[in-house]
Amino acid sequence: MHMSHRISAFQCSPIRRLSPYARDAVNRGIKVYHLNIGQPDIKTPRQVIEAVHNYDESIIAYGNSEGRQELREALPDYYAKYGLNVDAEDILITTGGSEALQFAFMTLCDPYDEIIIPEPYYTNVSSFAHSAMVDLVPVTSTMEESFSLPDISEFEKRISRKTGAILLCSPNNPTGYVYTKDELLQLLNLCKQYDIFLIVDEVYREFCYDGKEFTSVLSFEEFSDRVICVDSFSKRYSMCGARIGALVSKNKEVLENALKLSQARLCPPDIEQVAALAALNTDDSYLREVTIEYEKRRDFIVDALQKIDGVKVSNPKGAFYLVAELPVDDAESFATFMLRDFDLNEETVMLAPCEDFYVTKGLGHRQVRIAYVLNTDDLKRAVACIEAGLAAYQSTHR
Structure with a gap:
């Protein structure tokens, strides 16, 4: 067949x-x-496991397509610890960071549009792109340069009328590179110049070493209309199997359209959202x-x-x-x-x-x-x- x-x-x-x-x-x-x-x-933090044990709803019912309201309202306090101004309305709960990436691709791109990405990259992004019928356009980083961001001119060369966004992962999977404030700013200026988006997967934001300072793409408020942040509970709280993530953006049009995809899959898993809410109470x-x-x-x-x-x-x-x-x-x-x-x-x-x-x-x-x-x-x-x-x-x- x-x-x-x-x-x-x-x-x-x-x-x-x-x-x-x-x-x-x-x-x-x-x-x-x-x-x-x-x-x-x-x-995994003990209270996360206890929250699952103590789940006492008589029916595991459909929830809100955008995620449990109490979880969305709790997340801004987490982001505030990093000096980030995020509201509950800026957050769409997803089935892991993977779904957030898929939603971003399908919201920003038509079939055969392009996403520019530094390589090596998280290999599963290829499957997300194929699902959305989006082509990945690589800019190669090298071990000799510690996998730092290639020269900004290399990104500009690859921008075409088909380009929907540039995608980063910081701290990076698979290289462990942490993009600097200056590198992010260069990309944001480029995105503004060509009217495209910058998507940044920040699921490892806590894990920076040697005194390395992490800069979130959400900290650049002057570029907030073209920024999408992908987040997840999986690695941060060692709860990979729970599959709870988030798409975060100040761009209301992005969220309104991504919500259509959320509604099509009905809702993110409910019990795992209860576990995620408990995870946010983890001591620093x-x-x-x-x-x-x-x-x-x-x-x-x-x-x-x-x-x-x-x-x-x-x-x-x-x-x-x-x-x-x-x-x-x-x-x-x-x-x-x-x-x-x-x-x-x-x-x-x-x-x-x-x-x-x-x-x-x-x-x-x-x-x-x-x-x-x-x-x-x-x-x-x-x-x-x-x-x-x-x-x-x-x-x-x-």
């Missing part, structure tokens, strides 16, 4: 597509350290301690990887990912080998090959994204597997 051209253009996620090999390894008695996916081992010390922990993990794994012969690694300033370049011809072949053909004392690792984190064909084929979401003891064992695995792979793939 014939499948649609649209679905044929989708790629299987490089974060998850090697999962069958990982399951087979587990069935063989191999412990797999999952460095492929941003699933923290940090405990939780996020401070989690950030310190991630910085410690970052320091450990960057140092450990740099000691492996032939490995090049970026030094992320935020989020909990890094990009590593390996001394192999093909990172996906190596990642498959690690799961299918290798173990070190009945342990191995799962990595995310980076080739599909790029739009430009041929880039990233020797790179992997590593999520340092495990404790340092597990990271130590995982790095030992990588080092031994590289030696074994090189000896059999000459």
Whole structure:
């Protein structure tokens, strides 16, 4: 039978597509350290779990398409901690940050319009773009430049009558780069000049290291009519499975039109919104301690990887990912080998090959994204597997 051209253009996620090999390894008695996916081992705040346990509605009913009012009214106090002026009416609750991105694409773009994006980028954005029939136009950032924002002229070259927006993720997934106030301002001026939008995925805003200051796109009030912020509870409070996010904008036309999409899917999940509301009551010390922990993990794994012969690694300033370049011809072949053909004392690792984190064909084929979401003891064992695995792979793939 014939499948649609649209679905044929989708790629299987490089974060998850090697999962069958990982399951087979587990069935063989191999412990797999999952460095492929941003699933923290940090405990979810206790009151979040308790809120789910204490959910006492007699009917799990449809809710408001824009999200629970009490959650939308609570979020401005959270943003105020970062000096951001956000009202409940500026917020649309979504089913994770993923849906917020899809809503932004479909609200701003017609089929075959374009979104400009620095690469490497969060690979699932490709699927969101295909769903909206939007083309991604890449501007390449490099490890040699620490994945900083390419020169603004490179963005301007790619603007056409089809351009709907520029999309950033800051702190960045997969590179860990944190865009500066000056970089954001350059992009905002460009967006104003060409009358397009700037969308910024800020789901990792708490996780900045080395004293790096985070600047939210929402802080530029003079550009608020062309700004969309994508947010999520998933990583911040280690509640990835709850799938609660938000689309935030001062542009009322954007929100009114995105609400049409919200109404089409009826409402975001109700119980998870109750959990999200409880998460906002988390003591500030939780996020401070989690950030310190991630910085410690970052320091450990960057140092450990740099000691492996032939490995090049970026030094992320935020989020909990890094990009590593390996001394192999093909990172996906190596990642498959690690799961299918290798173990070190009945342990191995799962990595995310980076080739599909790029739009430009041929880039990233020797790179992997590593999520340092495990404790340092597990990271130590995982790095030992990588080092031994590289030696074994090189000896059999000459």
